[in-house]
Amino acid sequence: MTPAPATLWRNREFNLLWVSQSCSDLGTAISGLAVPLLVLALTASPLRAGAVGTVGLVVTVLSRLPAGVLADRFDRRRIMLVCDAIRLVAYLVLGCAVLRGQASLALVVAVVVVASGANAFFGTAEYLSLRTIVAAEQLPAAVARNEARAYGTSLAGPPLGGLLFGLGHAVPFLGDAVTFLASMIGVAMVRRPLQEPRETAPGSHLSALAEGVRFVLGNSFLRTVVLVVAPLNLALHGVIFTVIVTMQAHRVTPAVIGTVETVVGVGGLLGAVLAPALTRRLVLPVLNRAVCWSAAVLMSLSALVTDSVAAAVPVGLAVLLGPATNAALFGHQAAVTPDRLQGRVVSVIIVLATSIAAAAPLLAGLMITTIGPQTAILAFAAMVCCSAVAASVTHSLRV
Structure with a gap:
């Protein structure tokens, strides 16, 4: 295989x-x-x-x-091309249906199901391709650039989606189709193989996955x-x-609604900047407790201004410790997990x-619908309180 470029x-x-x-993340x-x-x-x-959103996440x-x-059995570039083609067609169909006034809940659900599955397959194939196109010493820098990409699209996407929706209900979905077309063109231009030669042992994946599950639960x-x-x-x-x-429900403009996730994304971005310093000063059990207790308090504050973008500010502050906690968690996981189990254990976690x-x-x-938005937020905060108590009293998480 041809060596990767120096930079x-x-x-x-x-x-x-x-x-x-x-482009894919932005869409x-x-x-x-x-x-x-x-x-x-x-x-x-x-x-x-909420049900449609849950379907997509599931x-x-x-x-x-x-x-x-x-992604381990087939050509990863072809997987990505197929996923882009599927998402392009799905959002083009939805956009045209909305434009013609023929959109239905069933069509939206179908598009969400197809696109969510394609998102997972595309992202997995793209992530696994890094090791074949980037030199080993460049992998940390490559991962850092990918993290920056994820934060950038998460910050830009929601307000752009709200702005486009305000211009016309069909516009964001037609825009999605354009982003996936651009992604397809880029993937098609890749020349090098995105995986090393390999032989797959049929029927071995289920038992291998079970081994990773047993390690985490054990x-x-x-x-x-x-x-x-x-x-x-x-x-x-x-x-x-x-x-x-x-x-x-309070008729806030879509463009303003889009800034909610942007505010939260800024909190995550700031947390990523602070993560190295925090992990040097605080061990993982302390970080776990801190993120849970602070999130419970800050989420409760959001209930005071539920119908305003200001409600996103406490949530953004709550996620500040998230990147540091994740870094410490996966650092610990890497230290206690045998190398041959790393991939499966990370995916299971x-x-x-x-x-x-x-x-x-x-x-x-x-x-x-049943108890109102303010009480709903307080209920979510109560869930986090339960996690905070567990993080504080469980023996395995105590310093």
Whole structure:
């Protein structure tokens, strides 16, 4: 295989994939706000908007592990091209249906299911391609650039989605189609193979995955961290969704609604900058407790200004410690996990820690409808309090 270029800036394949994934991430971020706004416009039901969001998150979670298996067995560039083509067609169909006044809830759900699955498969194939196109010593820099890309698109996508939705309900979905077309062109221009020659042993993936699950569940520290972090992820997604739906009900303009996730993204970006210093000064158990207790208090403050962008500020502050906690967690995981299990253990931790968050939109929609938005946010804060108590008293998480 041809050696990778000396610098990432001269690495043609890496830059093509980076730009392609940027387009893909931007399209996903745009639709992430535009879809619930469309469902609300079609049905005027926060519960249905939450249900559609939950469907998308569930499909993404369920697709993660199969996506890894597929990316190990087939050509990764072809996987990405197929995923881009599927998403392009899906959002083009939805945009045209909205434009003609023929959009239905069933069509929106179908597009969300197809696009969410394609997102998971594309992202997995792109991530696994790094090792074949980037020199080993350049991998940390490559991952850092990918993190910057993710933050950038998460900051730009929601307000852009809100702005486009304000111009016309069909505009963000037609815009999504354009982003996936751009991504497809970039992937098609990649020349080098995106995987090393390999032989797959049929039928071995299920047992290999089971080994990773057993390792995580058998390690008391990792098992407890996952149980503590999972409700926190659920609450964060639930509060953000509650704020967005409440602002929509108060007829706040879509462009302003889009800034909610931008504010939260800024908090994550600042947290990423502070993460190295925090991990040097605080051990993981202390970080776990700090992030849980601070999030519980800050989320409660959001209930005071639920119908305003100001509600996103406490949530943004709550995620400040998130990157440092993640860095410490995966640093510990890398130290206690045998090398041959690293990939499976990381995927299992991510799925277990984030899968419960798939229920956040549906749960938030249900609580908004039955007990009101302020009480819903307080209920999510109470969930985080339970995690904080667990992080404080559980023996395996004590310093």
